[in-house]
Amino acid sequence: MSECEKIRPRLAAFLHGEVEDPESIQAHLDSCPECARMLDAHRKITRLAGLVTDLSPCSDAWTKVETRISSSPDSS
Numbered sequence: 001m002s003e004c005e006k007i008r009p010r011l012a013a014f015l016h017g018e019v020e021d022p023e024s025i026q027a028h029l030d031s032c033p034e035c036a037r038m039l040d041a042h043r044k045i046t047r048l049a050g051l052v053t054d055l056s057p058c059s060d061a062w063t064k065v066e067t068r069i070s071s072s073p074d075s076s
């Protein structure tokens with residue numbers, strides 16, 4: 001098993017500070033742009049999930065977004 005395969009499933013936990021050996025993951029990220037990019041993607045997903053959580057109490061915002069999407073059929 002490669003180092004990448006060991007580290008990738010743990011990137012989300014690493015982001016949340018839930019790994020016991022963050023130094024070894026950080027060391028791999030410093031030498032592996034592929035995994036660093038994966039971490040970046042995880043970070044974006046986490047931030048988007050946070051945005052969704054922030055918006056969800058305000059269903060009006062979502063209604064406006066949906067309306068805008070469905071009311072522009074000839075945008076293609």
Ligand SMILES: [Zn+2]
Pocket residue numbers: 003004007028032034035
């Ligand atoms: Zn890697």
